[in-house]
Every structure is written in structure tokens, then in C-alpha cells.
Amino acid sequence: xxxxxxxxxxxxxxxxxxxxxxxxxxxxxxxxxxxxxxxxxxxxxxxxxxxxxxxxxxxxxxxxxxxxxxxxxxxxxxxxxxxxxxxxxxxxxxxxxxxxxxxxxxxxxxxxxxxxxxxxxxxxxxxxxxxxxxxxxxxxxxxxxxxxxxxxxxxxxxxxxxxxxxxxxxxxxxxxxxxxxxxxxxxxxxxxxxxxxxxxxxxxxxxxxxxxxxxxxxxxxxxxxxxxxxxxxxxxxxxxxxx
Amino acid sequence: xxxxxxxxxxxxxxxxxxxxxxxxxxxxxxxxxxxxxxxxxxxxxxxxxxxxxxxxxxxxxxxxxxxxxxxxxxxxxxxxxxxxxxxxxxxxxxxxxxxxxxxxxxxxxxxxxxxxxxxxxxxxxxxxxxxxxxxxxxxxxxxxxxxxxxxxxxxxxxxxxxxxxxxxxxxxxxxxxxxxxxxxxxxxxxxxxxxxxxxxxxxxxxxxxxxxxxxxxxxxxxxxxxxxxxxxxxxxxxxxxxxxxxxxxxxxxxxxxxxxxxxxxxxxxxxxxxxxxxxxxxxxxxxxxxxxxxxxxxxxxxxxxxxxxxxxxxxxxxxxxxxxxxxxxxxxxxxxxxxxxxxxxxxxxxxxxxxxxxxxxxxxxxxxxxxxxxxxxxxxxxxxxxxxxxxxxxxxxxxxxxxxxxxxxxxxxxxxxxxxxxxxxxxxxxxxxxxxxxxxxxxxxxxxxxxxxxxxxxxxxxxxxxxxxxxxxxxxxxxxxxxxxxxxxxxxxxxxxxxxxxxxxxxxxxxxxxxxxxxxxxxxxxxxxxxxxxxxxxxxxxxxxxxxxxxxxx
Numbered sequence: 001x002x003x004x005x006x007x008x009x010x011x012x013x014x015x016x017x018x019x020x021x022x023x024x025x026x027x028x029x030x031x032x033x034x035x036x037x038x039x040x041x042x043x044x045x046x047x048x049x050x051x052x053x054x055x056x057x058x059x060x061x062x063x064x065x066x067x068x069x070x071x072x073x074x075x076x077x078x079x080x081x082x083x084x085x086x087x088x089x090x091x092x093x094x095x096x097x098x099x100x101x102x103x104x105x106x107x108x109x110x111x112x113x114x115x116x117x118x119x120x121x122x123x124x125x126x127x128x129x130x131x132x133x134x135x136x137x138x139x140x141x142x143x144x145x146x147x148x149x150x151x152x153x154x155x156x157x158x159x160x161x162x163x164x165x166x167x168x169x170x171x172x173x174x175x176x177x178x179x180x181x182x183x184x185x186x187x188x189x190x191x192x193x194x195x196x197x198x199x200x201x202x203x204x205x206x207x208x209x210x211x212x213x214x215x216x217x218x219x220x221x222x223x224x225x226x227x228x229x230x231x232x233x234x235x236x237x238x239x240x241x242x243x
Numbered sequence: 244x245x246x247x248x249x250x251x252x253x254x255x256x257x258x259x260x261x262x263x264x265x266x267x268x269x270x271x272x273x274x275x276x277x278x279x280x281x282x283x284x285x286x287x288x289x290x291x292x293x294x295x296x297x298x299x300x301x302x303x304x305x306x307x308x309x310x311x312x313x314x315x316x317x318x319x320x321x322x323x324x325x326x327x328x329x330x331x332x333x334x335x336x337x338x339x340x341x342x343x344x345x346x347x348x349x350x351x352x353x354x355x356x357x358x359x360x361x362x363x364x365x366x367x368x369x370x371x372x373x374x375x376x377x378x379x380x381x382x383x384x385x386x387x388x389x390x391x392x393x394x395x396x397x398x399x400x401x402x403x404x405x406x407x408x409x410x411x412x413x414x415x416x417x418x419x420x421x422x423x424x425x426x427x428x429x430x431x432x433x434x435x436x437x438x439x440x441x442x443x444x445x446x447x448x449x450x451x452x453x454x455x456x457x458x459x460x461x462x463x464x465x466x467x468x469x470x471x472x473x474x475x476x477x478x479x480x481x482x483x484x485x486x487x488x489x490x491x492x493x494x495x496x497x498x499x500x501x502x503x504x505x506x507x508x509x510x511x512x513x514x515x516x517x518x519x520x521x522x523x524x525x526x527x528x529x530x531x532x533x534x535x536x537x538x539x540x541x542x543x544x545x546x547x548x549x550x551x552x553x554x555x556x557x558x559x560x561x562x563x564x565x566x567x568x569x570x571x572x573x574x575x576x577x578x579x580x581x582x583x584x585x586x587x588x589x590x591x592x593x594x595x596x597x598x599x600x601x602x603x604x605x606x607x608x609x610x611x612x613x614x615x616x617x618x619x620x621x622x623x624x625x626x627x628x629x630x631x632x633x634x635x636x637x638x639x640x641x642x643x644x645x646x647x648x649x650x651x652x653x654x655x656x657x658x659x660x661x662x663x664x665x666x667x668x669x670x671x672x673x674x675x676x677x678x679x680x681x682x683x684x685x686x687x688x689x690x691x692x693x694x695x696x697x698x699x700x701x702x703x704x705x706x707x708x709x710x711x712x713x714x715x716x717x718x719x720x721x722x723x724x725x726x727x728x729x730x731x732x733x734x735x736x737x738x739x740x741x742x743x744x745x746x747x748x749x750x751x752x753x754x755x756x757x758x759x760x761x762x763x764x765x766x767x768x769x770x771x772x773x774x775x776x777x778x779x780x781x782x783x784x785x786x787x788x789x790x791x792x793x794x795x796x797x
Contacts, residue, residue, distance in 0.1 A: 014575055014579070016579040016583075017575070017578060017579055017582065019583075020579065020582045020583040020586045021582070023583075023586050024582075024586045024589065027586070027589055027590065058571070084570065084571060084574055084575070084578075085570075088634075088675075088676065089634075105574050105575065105577075105578035106574060106577040106578035106580070106581040106582065106610065106614055107578065107581065107582065108581060108582070108585040108607075109582055109585040109586045109589065110585060110589075192637075193636055193637045194637035194670050197637055197638065197639045197670055198670070200639070201639060211666075212641045212645075212662070212664035212666070213641075213645060213662065213664075214645070219639070219642040219645070219646065221642070221646050221675045221676065221679060222636070222675050222676060
């Protein structure tokens with residue numbers, strides 16, 4: 001019995017969806033709480049703060065994005081949206097409102113679990129214990145700014161490093177084009193996604209085995225990019241790192 | 244005495260249109276003198292009368308004097324014999340510029356001036372020579388006739404200009420109409436047309452269920468006008484009222500019109516600042532123009548266009564609602580199935596059992612397939628409404644291919660896939676989702692129509708000013724008949740319509756998506772059983788690339 005098990009709150013009005021989500025997270029060692037409406041979800045978040053929230057966009061009483069906004073006004077807790085639309089503009093909007101990531105229904109559970117882990121890792125990194133981010137054979141030291149591939153040091157330009165830095169600090173989570181452009185360039189270039197595309201291509205040529213078929217630096221169509229961790233990254237259950 | 248004079252005037256004025264104006268002018272002038280100046284200051288008609296009648300006469304007299312002076316100057320050199328015809332010039336000028344009355348004044352003035360200055364005895368109105376009197380009278384007669392003709396000619400020129408303006412207005416209007424898709428568009432177009440031809444602000448209010456047709460002009464109407472308009476739309480009789488808005492002290496004409504269908508509409512026209520004397524005149528003119536315009540509108544069958552537009556809007560809204568409902572109602576159960584299956588696969592007892600694992604894999608595949616079909620159907624509905632509006636952005640071609648391959652990975656699992664993507668391809672500015680879907684459809688077809696285990700080749704190359712995405716398979720190929728019908732909606736080749744399932748929508752959707760992005764979709768085959776080559780060609784603008792390299796190295 002691990003008292004430090006992470007607690008996840010599942011907010012969705014469909015009982016069958018809550019059922020398989022409960023099964024999935026309990027298999028992973030999470031403590032699972034359920035809410036079937038926005039009101040219940042907000043109440044649960046306030047009185048029994050979870051470590052992770054899985055929030056559906058379509059709720060009977062209030063829209064998921066409104067709930068997201070409210071929670072974000074007082075808490076940084078990782079939130080993953082369950083979005084039934086595959087509308088890119090909507091996804092970008094949710095990310096801008098503060099969601100850590102999203103999955104589009106219907107989804108395979110592996111995808112949701114991967115993103116949950118990534119979100120939790122990022123949240124707990126707020127107390128930096130290990131500045132080194134590992135993605136497959138790529139290691140990025142966020143403090144010393146050293147990047148190695150297969151233990152060999154990589155030479156990156158300033159912008160290439162910055163791109164990698166932002167993606168690494170969101171390892172496994174999607175980062176929008178706008179956010180990347182803002183961090184890498186000045187606001188002068190805010191609308192110019194093509195600069196970002198070229199930069200990503202250059203970076204892929206340096207870090208990927210097959211740059212035309214990237215495994216690490218993955219494109220999320222119409223939304224942004226994601227740096228995928230390798231498959232050896234996940235311990236079977238993730239415990240709260242606060243001590 | 245007065246009566247017979249008046250009848251005489253009327254008799255004469257039938258030959259000389261405009262002569263009645265002289266009558267009225269004289270009368271009003273006399274009246275004003277009689278009743279004192281105080282009254283005339285408040286009468287706007289007097290001011291316009293001054294402007295329209297008296298001023299031109301003064302100008303005419305000035306012209307006649309000018310001609311006289313010029314003649315004197317020339318005459319002092321002893322060059323010419325006097326010919327009264329020279330006075331035709333001011334007469335014709337007066338006739339064409341200022342109308343009948345000034346022309347008559349010019350003729351008479353010229354007659355008198357010639358008599359006084361140029362015929363002996365000079366400087367007197369008496370003439371010695373009877374022949375000269377006849378000459379001068381002939382001149383006067385000729386002057387009057389010429390001025391009449393000139394005035395008529397001028398009148399026709401003005402009328403032709405007016406017709407030209409009218410035609411040009413109509414032309415602009417019909418072009419505008421051609422660009423209207425929705426009922427509010429039509430309303431605004433009609434309003435603008437009416438406002439142009441009336442020279443005043445006109446607002447069209449329809450009493451249809453389009454109470455949501457709140458154009459901005461409608462919002463700017465004064466409240467009292469809106470109320471009256473609403474009342475008129477409710478009643479079915481055809482009426483017209485003049486309403487004075489207490490807030491702005493402007494008079495409005497509210498007139499109800501029939502649009503040909505069961506609906507009733509109301510047109511509100513701003514007549515101007517309230518002043519009862521002028522309002523009636525304006526109102527009558529407006530009504531005449533309006534009735535002409537409404538007849539014309541009816542002929543253009545605008546009622547039908549309006550109905551069509553409203554119907555289209557309703558159909559669109561219905562379709563969107565349907566799409567939303569279908570999407571949600573079908574996707575939610577699918578989400579449960581897919582989610583539950585993938586969770587089951589994680590349970591050690593099930594994962595380690597081969598049989599259960601393979602059964603679950605089958606459920607997963609079919610659920611994924613259902614999802615794809617649903618996506619296809621939703622894509623198809625996206626097309627039949629007013630065309631597609633691609634949301635274009637810069638993308639890396641390699642990304643499209645990889646995303647499409649990943650999405651169809653289950654379909655492609657039974658085939659060996661080789662991928663060749665050129666390095667350093669230029670970026671494309673297209674709608675990512677649409678092109679991904681189109682390319683994915685090509686992959687799906689390649690997998691579906693070729694044997695399990697066969698090879699599928701994917702290549703992306705830059706050729707001249709295009710990027711070409713190609714999929715080659717070794718499958719059943721196309722017959723010439725297939726090749727012709729391929730892009731038709733719901734076409735399925737008779738060869739496999741029984742054996743392989745499909746809706747026939749896929750290529751039609753793919754083709755529409757590609758052409759919406761300015762590209763072309765080509766599918767060729769060397770014949771039945773000899774495989775198929777499918778390619779998407781998209782245009783590239785190369786100039787951006789060089790500029791980008793500079794920004795990169797900052």
C-alpha cells in the first residue's frame with residue numbers, strides 16, 4: 001500500500017468511458033476519483049486536490065474548456081483534455097487555455113497513459129532533481145545546455161538548441177507552433193510557421209536516424225510538435241517525487 | 244380680364260412648354276411683393292425659384308449684351324454689315340443650357356437690341372424700312388423655333404444620360420446579386436440599389452422568420468420607424484405611411500411591398516427633415532421610383548432567389564447540426580470500445596494469452612476501421628456545403644506523408660512499404676488536414692486493392708514547380724472504363740463491387756480536397772492486374788526559400 005500513489009480525477013459524463021479509464025489507471029497504480037459533471041469535477045478538485053485531471057470537453061452543465069479555465073486560475077495541476085473534435089484550431093485553443101495535452105476520441109489507452117506520464121513528469125520537475133532529459137538515445141542537459149546523442153556531444157546552433165530545450169522541458173507533451181516561435185524568435189516572426197518548419201528539419205537532420213521519418217521529433221498536424229521519449233522511459237507506476 | 248389672359252397663356256403654353264413657368268414665376272413674384280418680403284424668407288420655394296428661373300434670365304441678358312458689345316467693337320473697324328443671325332448664338336446657348344424661358348427672353352432681347360442699336364434710326368425702337376422690319380420679324384420667328392428645337396434636343400440628351408445612369412445602376416446591381424449567397428446579402432444588395440436610385444437612405448425589412456436578418460442598417464433605424472414597420476409587416480394589406488420620427492425630426496416613408504411569396508416586406512425611405520410642404524412632392528416621386536424598382540425586382544425573380552438562399556442556409560444549419568450529432572453519437576461508443584480494448588490488452592492475464600490477445604487485436608482493427616469510415620463520411624459532408632475553405636499553412640511535405648502512413652498503419656500492416664522522400668524539399672502552403680486525408684486515401688486504396696504481402700512504394704519528389712506525392716502498388720490496376728469514371732462520386736468498379744467493400748466516396752473526396760488546394764490528382768494504370776500509380780501534384784512558390792535561409796542563420 002503506497003500512500004504516495006498519485007490521484008487522478010476523471011471528469012466525463014459517459015459512465016462507460018469512466019469505467020475503462022478507471023481500469024487503466026488502477027492498473028498503473030493510481031488512485032482514481034470520478035466526476036460526471038463540471039460541478040462535481042470542480043468540487044472534487046477543490047476539496048480533494050488530484051495530481052492529474054482527465055477532463056472531457058463535452059460536459060452536461062459547463063463546457064470542458066470553461067472548467068479548464070477555472071481550474072487554471074488557481075492551480076497548475078496537470079490536465080489532459082478528452083476532445084471529441086479533431087479540429088486543430090480547437091486543440092490549439094485548449095493548449096493556450098492551459099491544458100497540458102489532449103487526446104482525440106476514439107483513442108488507444110497507451111496514448112493517454114503516455115501523455116499523462118509526460119504531464120506528471122513535467123509537473124514534478126518543478127522541483128528540479130534531474131535536469132537531464134532523456135529521449136531515446138538523445139540526452140539533453142537543461143542546466144548546462146549540453147546535448148549528446150549516443151553519448152557523443154552534438155553541435156547545435158543557438159536556435160536549434162532553444163527548440164530542443166523547449167521541447168525537452170515538455171517531454172512527451174505537445175507544444176504549439178506559436179509557443180515555440182515565441183520562445184525561439186522575437187514576436188516579429190509570430191505568424192511565420194515556415195521558419196519553424198525549416199528549423200525543425202535542420203534539427204531532425206542532426207538527431208534522427210532517418211530525418212524523413214522522424215521518431216523523436218514528431219509533428220502534431222496543425223497544432224505543433226512533440227518530443228517523444230523512448231520506450232524505456234516509463235517506470236510502471238509513477239510516484240509523487242515530493243519528499 | 245384676368246380669366247381670358249390666363250386662358251390665353253394656357254393656349255400659348257401648349258406650344259411652348261415651360262411658358263407656364265413664366266406664368267407661375269410672374270404670379271409668385273407678384274404675390275411676394277404684394278404680401279411683403281417677410282413671408283418670402285420662410286418659403287424655400289421662392290429661393291429655388293430665384294435660383295432656377297431668374298438667375299438664368301439675367302445670365303441670358305448678359306450674353307446678349309456681350310454679343311452687342313462685341314459687335315460694336317468689330318463694327319468700329321467698319322468691316323461688317325449687320326446681320327441679326329449673330330444673335331442666334333446667345334439664343335442657342337440659352338436654349339441648351341437654361342431652357343425655354345431664357346431662350347425666349349434671349350430671342351426677344353436680341354430682337355429689341357438689334358432694333359435699337361443696329362437699324363436706322365439708331366438708338367430708337369422705331370424702324371423706317373418696312374423690309375427691315377420683316378427681316379427682323381423673320382429672325383425672331385426663326386430664333387424661337389431654333390430655341391424650341393435646341394431645348395428639345397437638350398432634353399433628349401438629358402434623358403439619354405439618365406437612362407445610361409439607370410442602366411449602369413442596374414448593371415452594378417445585377418453583378419452584386421450574382422455574388423449574393425445568403426438572404427442577408429440579398430437584403431443589403433437591394434437596399435443599396437434602392438438607396439442609389441432614390442438618392443436617399445432606404446432600408447428593406449422582411450417580415451420572414453429571418454428576424455435574425457439584423458443588418459447594420461436595420462439597427463440604425465430609429466425605434467419609432469422600426470415599430471411602425473413591424474406593424475405594417477404584420478398586416479397583409481398594401482399600405483404606405485409617412486411617419487415623422489420624434490427623435491431626429493426626419494420624415495420617413497414606410498411602404499409595404501409584396502415579395503411574391505407568402506412573405507411581406509416593408510421598405511422605409513428617409514425623406515429628409517420634416518417640412519410638410521416639400522414632403523408630399525418627395526413622397527410622390529419616391530413612390531413612383533419605388534414602384535418601378537419593385538416591378539423590376541419582381542421580374543428578376545428575386546423572391547425565388549431569396550427563398551433559395553434561405554433554404555440553403557437552413558439546409559446548411561441542419562447539416563451542421565446533423566454532423567455534430569452523428570459525430571458525437573457514433574464516436575462516443577467507438578471511444579468506449581477502443582479504449583476498453585486497449586486497456587484489456589494491458590492486463591497481464593490477457594496479454595500473455597495468445598488467443599485472447601489476437602481476438603482483441605481483431606476488435607481493435609475493426610474499431611479503427613469504423614473510425615476511418617466515419618471520418619470519410621464526415622469529410623464528404625464537409626464538401627457538399629458551399630465548397631471547401633482550405634485553411635492553408637506552411638508545411639513540410641515529409642510530415643504529410645508520415646502522418647498519413649501512421650494513421651493508416653493498420654491497413655498497411657499486411658504490405659511491405661518503401662518510402663522515398665527527397666531531401667530538402669521546398670515547403671508547401673496547403674491545408675494539412677485535407678492533403679493528409681487525400682494522401683491517406685491513396686494509401687488505403689493501394690492496400691485495399693492489392694494482395695496481402697505485396698509491395699507499396701511511396702515517393703515524394705520535387706519536379707520543376709510542383710511537389711509530387713506518389714503511391715505505387717502491384718494490385719488489380721484499372722481498366723480503361725474504370726479510369727474514366729474513377730473520380731465520380733460513389734463509383735465502384737464492377738470488377739470488385741461484390742468482393743471488396745467500399746462506398747466509392749474515397750477518390751471523389753480526395754480529388755475535391757486536392758483541387759481545393761490548387762493541385763491535381765492523377766491515377767494511371769497499365770491495365771487490369773498491372774498495378775496502379777496514384778499521384779498528387781501540388782504547386783510550389785520557390786521565392787520564399789532563399790529568404791528563409793537568412794533568418795535561420797541569425
